[in-house]
Amino acid sequence: MxxxxxxxxxxxxxxxxxxxxxxxxxxxxxxxxxxxxxxxxxxxxxxxxxGLVELHTDHLESHYSPRPGVRWHMTSAIQAHDAQIVTSGITTVFDCLRMGSDEDGGFDKGEMREMADAIQAAERDDRLRAEHLIHLRCEVASDNVLDHFADFENDPHVRLVSLMDHSPGQRQFQTMDQYTLYYKTKRGLTDEQFSRFVESRLSLSQKYSAVHRDALAKVCAERGITVASHDDATLAHVEEAKGHGVKLAEFPTSFEAAEASHKSGMSVLMGAPNVVRGKSHSGNIAARDLAKRGVLDVLSSDYVPLSLLHASFVLADEIDGISLPQAIAMVTSTPARTVSLDDxxxxxxxxxxxxxxxxxxxxxxxxxxxxxxxxxxx
The missing domain is CATH 2.30.40.10 (Urease, subunit C, domain 1)
Structure with missing residues (x-):
């Protein structure tokens, strides 16, 4: 022994x-x-x-595609990601893989399946130090999201699926000011290009979002996969999430959606970088304000792995009523229980x-x- x-x-x-x-x-x-x-x-x-349990990180994607149009060697990207994850105290990580692409980019069909295969091969070769599970980020307004999702039909590593719609005028982008900054200004689109882009996004959302949400939620229920909602902003969004059996409310964008999600038994997740910075990078609600109201349950490092532990100490230091054990639970026991990792x-x-x-x-x-x-x- x-x-x-x-x-x-x-x-x-x-x-x-x-x-x-x-x-x-x-x-x-x-x-x-x-x-x-x-x-x-x-x-x-x-x-x-x-050991910290990370449910939502886009960090692997930044190693695999470090520059626009660049694809790095998959195993090398995975090992670099894993090294930073572990030295940030994360022993269980849900790697986010994007399902669905559109005119704004994304990954080709089969590309994320290849990435998942590379992660599992790296595990078999004892290259990785953290345990890697899969979180499929499903863009429900994309016309090909179900085709991409089908590549993971029999993969037991898929333990979490998020249903997201980044169309303008709702959820993460409740105002066109936010959407314009994120898509038009940062991407250098002309007025005409941006107008066509918005029109296309709205049309796709109206056509596909509800149908794809229903289809994906049904498959997850059949396979026992935890479902997450994403960027809920209204009580109607929360009711919709409840109907889909959602257990994790990721990044709610309003106080009323966060409180309603928490009261309904969902774990409310916010970004640890939001806690450390004291505000959202996209102008939405501050995670510390949710913590003060007692409706913050889980933290995610999102795009900065070390922020997960850092934010825990920030909350314990600065928020009355949150002890260090309670803050640490937001990055350990609560995320583990939310996705049924009881060990x-x-x-x-x-x-x-x-x-x-x-x-x-x-x-x-x-x-x-x-x-x-x-x-x-x-």
Whole structure:
């Protein structure tokens, strides 16, 4: 039997912090003991927290397509992504793969299937240190989203599917000012080009969104895949999400949608970069304001992996009523439970020994070591 002892740590449990030691045996947490110890790896008072569980990150995409029109070697991109994920304390990551493309770009049919195959091959070759699962981001207004989704029909790694519509005048882009900045200004479109672009997006949304939402939600229910809504803005959006069996409300764009989602039993997810920056990059609601109202459940690193742990400490420092254990739960136990991963996310006897050693006296926390199933991976 393989045994390790991590001693003299500040152990962050779900409801409190204790000083003590954790015994790891055969990749699982065997026991948790309070008090000082003279055996094992001495943490010297550093925090010991569960490995972080990341449900929504576009980070892999930035490694694979680092410049417009550039495609990097898939295995190399995956390894670079994995290295940054693990050294940010993330031991379980849901890699977002985009389903559906349009005149604004995206990936060809089969391209994301090839990426998923490359991730699984890298795992078999023991190239990766975090556990990688798949989150399919389905653009329901795209005419080819179901064709792309069909490539994952029998893939057990798909554990989360989000239903999203980035058409103008709703959800993420409730005003045309936001949409114009994001699509016209940043892409350098002329007035005529932008007008055609908006007209096409609205037409596609009207034709396909409802039909594709229904079809995808039905398949997910049959396969036991967790469903997420995306950018809900109104009570009608929340009711629609409830009808589709949604368990995760990603990035709601209004207070009323966030509160209604939380009260209905969905886990409300917001971006950790939003917490660290104190505002949304697209001008929507601030995650800290949802935390103050008690309706923020899960954080996602979105596009900055280290922000996940950083934001947890920001919330514990700056939001009255949120303790460090409660903030850490937003990046560990709550996301794990939301997607039915009940074997991780907490420091508890019998669970996976996915653990992170964190030193933090002030400012940005420093990750000292990471274990996945008892194996030191960073």
């Amino acid at each position: 393989s045994e390790q002892i991590l001693s003299n740590a500040r152990i962050v449990l779900e409801d409190r912090i204790i000083d003590g030691s954790v015994v790891i045996r055969d990749g699982k947490i065997a026991s948790i003991d309070e008090g000082k110890s003279s055996t094992g790896e001495d943490f010297g008072g550093d925090y010991l927290i569960p 991780r996310g907490r420091i508890e006897s019998g669970l996976r020994a996915d653990l992170v050693r964190v030193r933090r006296t002030d400012g940005v926390p420093v990750i000292r070591s990471v274990w996945r199933e008892g194996r030191r991976v960073a």
